[in-house]
Amino acid sequence: MKRSPATLALRWSGRVLVAVILLFVLLPGVVVAISAFNDRAILQFPPQSWSLRWFWRAFSYADFAKGFWNGLTVTVWASSIAVVVGSAFAFAIHRYKFALRDFLEGILLSPLIIPHYTVGLGILILASQTGIGRGFPLVIFAHVVMVLPFVMRSTYISLENLDTRLELAASSLGATPLRILFTVTIPLLIPGLLSGWLFAAILSFNEFTATLFVSSQATQTLPVAMYNYVREFADPTLAALSVIYIVVTATLLTIANSFLGLGKILNVDAH
Amino acid sequence: MLMRTDPMTADMPSVASDKIRPAVQLDGVTKRFGDSVALHEAWLKIRPSEFMTLLGPSGCGKTTLLNLIAGFLEADNGEIFIEGALVTETPAHMREIGIVFQNYALFPHMSVAKNVAYGLTTRGVEKKEIARRVEEALALVKLSGFADRKPRQLSGGQQQRVALARALVIKPKVLLLDEPFSALDKNLRGSMQVELKQIQRELGVTTIFVTHDQGEALSMSDRIAVMSAGRIRQIAAPDDIYRRPADRFVASFVGDASVLNGRLVARRGDVAVVSIGDMSVNVPATPTAGVAIGDAVDVFVRPEHLAVTPRGASGSLPGTVTAQVFQGGHVDLYIDAPGSARERILLRSPGIAALSSCPVGAEIGLTIGSDDIVAFPPGEAP
Numbered sequence: 337m338k339r340s341p342a343t344l345a346l347r348w349s350g351r352v353l354v355a356v357i358l359l360f361v362l363l364p365g366v367v368v369a370i371s372a373f374n375d376r377a378i379l380q381f382p383p384q385s386w387s388l389r390w391f392w393r394a395f396s397y398a399d400f401a402k403g404f405w406n407g408l409t410v411t412v413w414a415s416s417i418a419v420v421v422g423s424a425f426a427f428a429i430h431r432y433k434f435a436l437r438d439f440l441e442g443i444l445l446s447p448l449i450i451p452h453y454t455v456g457l458g459i460l461i462l463a464s465q466t467g468i469g470r471g472f473p474l475v476i477f478a479h480v481v482m483v484l485p486f487v488m489r490s491t492y493i494s495l496e497n498l499d500t501r502l503e504l505a506a507s508s509l510g511a512t513p514l515r516i517l518f519t520v521t522i523p524l525l526i527p528g529l530l531s532g533w534l535f536a537a538i539l540s541f542n543e544f545t546a547t548l549f550v551s552s553q554a555t556q557t558l559p560v561a562m563y564n565y566v567r568e569f570a571d572p573t574l575a576a577l578s579v580i581y582i583v584v585t586a587t588l589l590t591i592a593n594s595f596l597g598l599g600k601i602l603n604v605d606a607h
Numbered sequence: 608m609l610m611r612t613d614p615m616t617a618d619m620p621s622v623a624s625d626k627i628r629p630a631v632q633l634d635g636v637t638k639r640f641g642d643s644v645a646l647h648e649a650w651l652k653i654r655p656s657e658f659m660t661l662l663g664p665s666g667c668g669k670t671t672l673l674n675l676i677a678g679f680l681e682a683d684n685g686e687i688f689i690e691g692a693l694v695t696e697t698p699a700h701m702r703e704i705g706i707v708f709q710n711y712a713l714f715p716h717m718s719v720a721k722n723v724a725y726g727l728t729t730r731g732v733e734k735k736e737i738a739r740r741v742e743e744a745l746a747l748v749k750l751s752g753f754a755d756r757k758p759r760q761l762s763g764g765q766q767q768r769v770a771l772a773r774a775l776v777i778k779p780k781v782l783l784l785d786e787p788f789s790a791l792d793k794n795l796r797g798s799m800q801v802e803l804k805q806i807q808r809e810l811g812v813t814t815i816f817v818t819h820d821q822g823e824a825l826s827m828s829d830r831i832a833v834m835s836a837g838r839i840r841q842i843a844a845p846d847d848i849y850r851r852p853a854d855r856f857v858a859s860f861v862g863d864a865s866v867l868n869g870r871l872v873a874r875r876g877d878v879a880v881v882s883i884g885d886m887s888v889n890v891p892a893t894p895t896a897g898v899a900i901g902d903a904v905d906v907f908v909r910p911e912h913l914a915v916t917p918r919g920a921s922g923s924l925p926g927t928v929t930a931q932v933f934q935g936g937h938v939d940l941y942i943d944a945p946g947s948a949r950e951r952i953l954l955r956s957p958g959i960a961a962l963s964s965c966p967v968g969a970e971i972g973l974t975i976g977s978d979d980i981v982a983f984p985p986g987e988a989p
């Protein structure tokens with residue numbers, strides 16, 4: 337069968353369009369990645385001479401190392417707390433009908449609408465009013481608030497996909513509600529909980545805006561340390577750090593994806 | 608309303624039947640979902656070791672009834688007893704009931720052995736005893752070598768056997784089966800039915816089986832409760848349901864039936880005499896109790912109760928063959944008889960003789976060759 341010229345033209349214009357879109361999406365990353373290998377102490381594209389020395393500096397700069405460990409501390413705590421709290425709320429919203437159910441749901445999903453700097457500013461004002469110091473608990477609290485909706489969503493979707501007949505079968509076999517929760521419901525939700533945790537962790541580790549408000553010199557995370565760095569230096573260290581960031585995040589996401597289709601968590605509307 | 612108590616007392620045959628404690632008893636159980644009544648005042652007594660089928664179209668309330676017995680739903684009115692004990696408010700996990708779901712509901716994260724052991728673990732049975740009983744249960748359903756498999760590694764039929772083993776291993780007071788065969792292919796379905804019935808008889812476990820398939824119901828049950836629109840219409844043995852349906856719904860839902868136009872001519876005790884054209888037949892009097900002598904009734908006849916005679920033979924109805932369907936062991940004839948029936952009449956002729964003797968277009972006579980005919984007050988479609 338012969339294709340008409342119009343069909344052919346359409347096919348090719350489609351391919352070109354996809355290529356252009358991909359180029360735009362990838363362009364910033366590609367530019368930064370290439371700049372990271374510049375030998376000179378300026379951000380320049382394309383580089384004139386090549387070196388790996390900014391990667392070394394990214395690893396050896398004390399503020400970055402401290403920011404990394406701070407960020408990791410905040411991330412692990414915030415994601416873990418969010419998984420426990422978020423799952424409990426998701427469970428309540430999914431299983432029970434109560435007076436303020438819709439209201440509660442709205443509140444919990446609102447950080448999706450409220451900008452991060454508002455969250456940061458709000459918590460900062462509260463902290464200064466109540467005299468709470470800008471320590472780790474404050475940063476962790478801010479991060480829990482921001483990642484909670486994502487964790488809730490992830491658990492909620494896993495609950496939607498859970499066949500309630502499994503729980504009925506367990507109860508007919510003599511299991512108490514608590515026993516059903518621990519032997520049937522939670523084991524079957526684990527892929528969803530893990531993905532939710534990982535997604536929260538990635539969000540939390542990368543979070544900058546709110547963290548800038550609520551962290552101090554002692555608790556600043558890696559993105560905040562990077563911001564402070566770029567205010568003083570304009571060398572390719574940050575570009576090198578970006579490359580590391582992208583590689584690590586991509587690796588983690590790949591792992592998450594193999595646990596449970598990540599698409600389910602990212603773009604499915606639960607209602 | 609008519610059916611509420613009649614069938615219950617009518618079909619309890621033995622003199623001592625009232626003294627046998629029912630395995631399951633429902634006293635006027637009602638369940639509403641919002642404004643709609645899913646189950647309306649269900650009265651039901653199931654005898655120990657009985658295989659009782661709840662038969663009806665989807666939405667008739669049979670699954671609601673099952674869920675009420677299992678304790679998954681709470682009744683709005685009425686009481687439920689299991690082995691004489693009031694369980695209306697007892698939570699599901701304390702009712703000691705085995706259930707097999709349509710999709711089997713095996714725990715996907717547990718091995719076959721763990722699935723079967725689940726109900727024993729919750730009861731705190733000793734490890735050794737669990738192992739022994741799990742092995743026994745798997746042997747019962749012929750899956751001895753499969754203990755370490757995961758459910759997803761099994762075929763549909765095998766999964767169903769695991770579900771059955773899991774339900775039976777706890778020695779339940781009642782076994783509930785929720786359309787367990789509908790997900791199986793036709794050949795497997797037949798053999799699983801035979802096997803399930805065998806196991807049930809062997810163990811003597813009281814069983815309540817929910818289905819919309821009248822063939823399954825007729826072949827497996829000791830008794831059938833036919834349901835429609837949230838009500839139990841009739842409770843009786845399969846042959847009674849087929850031969851003496853209590854109302855138009857049962858008559859048309861269970862088995863094939865054609866409706867002939869009749870007229871009530873006399874009543875003699877339990878029997879009513881109905882004329883159809885030149886013919887007259889005896890039917891049970893109860894269903895037409897409200898009809899005056901001389902008024903119209905609808906007569907329900909099974910396809911195998913009709914026979915072909917030469918046109919004009921005395922006491923026969925004139926008709927014309929409009930279609931012929933060869934079914935292997937018998938021939939189905941569709942007959943137009945405008946004088947005696949509003950719709951086409953189905954006649955089942957054994958053997959293959961009718962293929963040549965009753966071609967399409969043939970003008971024939973119809974006779975009724977059975978006493979198992981029922982008549983109901985005239986109505987619209989059943």
